[in-house]
Amino acid sequence: MTVTVSSYATVQPSGPAAAAAVPGIAPERFKQAFRRYPAGVVVVTADAGHGPVGFTATSLSSLSLSPPLVSFGIGTSTSSWPHIERASTAVVNFLGVEQERLATTFATSGIDRFAVPTRWHRLPGGEPVLDGVAGWLRLTVQSIVPAGDHRIVVARAEESWLDEGRSPLLFHDGSYHSIRNAPDQ
DSSP: OOEEOSSSOEEOOOTHHHHHSOSSSOHHHHHHHHHTSOEEOEEEEEOSSSSOEEEEESOOEEEETTTTEEEEEEETTSSSHHHHHHOSEEEEEEOBTTOHHHHHHHHOSSSOTTSTTOOEEEOTTSOEEETTOSEEEEEEEEEEEEETTEEEEEEEEEEEEEOTTOOBOEEETTEEEOOOOOOOO
């Protein structure tokens, strides 16, 4: 039996019943909490020698300034995971507000995400990078950390390109958004 302490926390059972229970809050409640947290949208691309792969992510975080480290999460059940696991480099493609369609393409499974109309090219090191994005970071993978049904990839930023003045694409409450400046007061 679970006892509700408030609408935000629950007390998990102890003893034999605890062994059958999954620790933490219910998955739906966890999703609800993060639906309320806006996040920037990126597409992570890589090529571990079997052709380009990529996926839409909202888990990008800066970790360290010196050295310049970032992290992103990837589910181990995704089609991109086996490729990312073997890749020594990757590219984080920052999406602009007008690139919802690109975000949706790279979030859709079972399709060739790099087929037309997706425009892309390779950097000198062979990494796939998307054309027309608001910016990108070329990364060298430093470590992969197990985290439940995901892996956290820690990578060092080696090179960057930014298209200054572009508004980022955001994801909030189950849909894409832009940053809107508040009216002057």
